[in-house]
Amino acid sequence: MDATATATVRLTQYARGGGCACKIPPGELEAVMAAAGLPEPARRPDGELLVGTENGDDAAVVVTPGGTTLVMTTDFFGPVVDDAYDWGRIAAANALSDVYAMGGTPFVAVNLLAWPRESLPMELAAEVLRGGAAIAAEAGCHLAGGHSIDDAEPKYGLAVTGQADPEHLLRNDAGRPGMPLSLTKPLGLGVLNTRHKATGERHPEAVATMTTLNAAASRAALASGAVCATDVTGFGLLGHLYKLARASGVTAVVDPAAVPFLDGAREAVRDGFVSGGTRRNLAWAGPHTRFGAGVSEDERLLLADAQTSGGLLVAGEIPGAPVIGHLAPRGEHAVIAG
Structure with missing residues (x-):
């Protein structure tokens, strides 16, 4: 497909919903999480989980045996705009946001890409990845590889690991009256x-x-x-x-x-x-x-x-x-x- 034809593709028509509006409804998600019985934070010899699933916070936070505090998250969704490069930038900024919301700094990320190879040109996939790389570079975050699959609906996002000061985290359970x-x-x-x-x-x-x-x-x-x-x-x-x-x-x-x-x-x-x-x-x-x-x-x-x-x-x-x-x-x- 040439550049002119590629520019006329409306990516949003390949997505059932739009961006983060595609999330599983919060009530349903909480019921699923409860049924799954995921573990609560616990002290372990190989590190301590400071923030887990207990309050549905923005990212997981773990302290390694060496004392480094890591913030880990992932986020991906279908096209929210028609421009492939902009979609890549939006999805990457959105994924990095969870680390910032915890008070951390993104350090390294990997791509998550689902692409309908038979219905959308790979040139557009390249533009999506280019947009994600531009935002990662702006954030000073390494972007290294990732995973891709052939899928009926295009999706893109990042899995991100950041670093934080455990004494200066931003959490959703730390609010107090008067703030x-x-x-x-x-x-x-x-x-x-x-x-x-x-x-x-x-x-x-x-x-x-x-x-x-x-x-x-x-x-x-x-x-x-x-x-x-x-x-x-x-x-x-x-x-x-x-x-x-x-x-x-x-x-x-x-x-x-x-x-x-x-x-x-x-x-x-x-x-x-x-x-x-x-x-x-x-x-x-x-x-x-x-x-x-x-x-x-x-x-x-x-x-x-x-x-x-x-x-x-x-x-x-x-x-x-x-x-x-x-x-x-x-x-x-x-x-x-x-």
């Missing part, structure tokens, strides 16, 4: 990506947001003395707030008027470009949330919007990030919005 809540990227990525998939309309601001690393936000959070954070991805702001509040034993209070949104996000919701993942997020977090009388259904959907490569949600104030609420003593609801 402010800061959000480092605007919401609306999910609805804009859904619009792009349906219409082909490009949203450069959304692409720029998704390809921005959370490295500076993570460093700023640590410099401010923050100990509690998570990133806002497929479970939406409400879902990740609920997980943080539940893990920390607090209530998260959010002012919807203070939450930043990308240009066009409200119009996308109004026009019906809402993913199934977003609606599932609202169905899961909604029963644990008390909405103010003035919070419309559209605003609720935006607060639950499934983000791809979203920002950090930090229990603390950091420069340049709006404060959208605070943590309060645990009450009847885990989240209060409005």
Whole structure:
């Protein structure tokens, strides 16, 4: 396939969903994890698992016998935009984000690639990998090899190992009443990506947001003395707030008027470009949330919007990030919005 033909391929038409909106619904995932009986953190002679599956945090953290603290994660998904290079950059930034959300620094990553060889040209796969390599280089993270399979649906992401200071981790169970809540990227990525998939309309601001690393936000959070954070991805702001509040034993209070949104996000919701993942997020977090009388259904959907490569949600104030609420003593609801 020549370059002109390759440029006309709409990659999003080869994906059933969009980016992190394809996550298994959080309630179903927790049931599966419970049924699997995965081990809790334990002291072992070959190292100590500091963060495991107990609170659904962003990555695993383990201390090796030599005293090095490693942060490990993986993330991959189908095309969220039609441009192959941009998709590679977005997927890589999203995978690296879990390390930043724990207060770590990515050190080495490997590629994860699924590709329908008979229906999509390998030139596009090369562009995806090139995009991932560009973001890894920007992050100062080694990218070495990986694994690929022939699959009916294209998927791409990274498995990432980072390093961290065990005394300065960012965890989702370390929130305490009185801490402010800061959000480092605007919401609306999910609805804009859904619009792009349906219409082909490009949203450069959304692409720029998704390809921005959370490295500076993570460093700023640590410099401010923050100990509690998570990133806002497929479970939406409400879902990740609920997980943080539940893990920390607090209530998260959010002012919807203070939450930043990308240009066009409200119009996308109004026009019906809402993913199934977003609606599932609202169905899961909604029963644990008390909405103010003035919070419309559209605003609720935006607060639950499934983000791809979203920002950090930090229990603390950091420069340049709006404060959208605070943590309060645990009450009847885990989240209060409005």
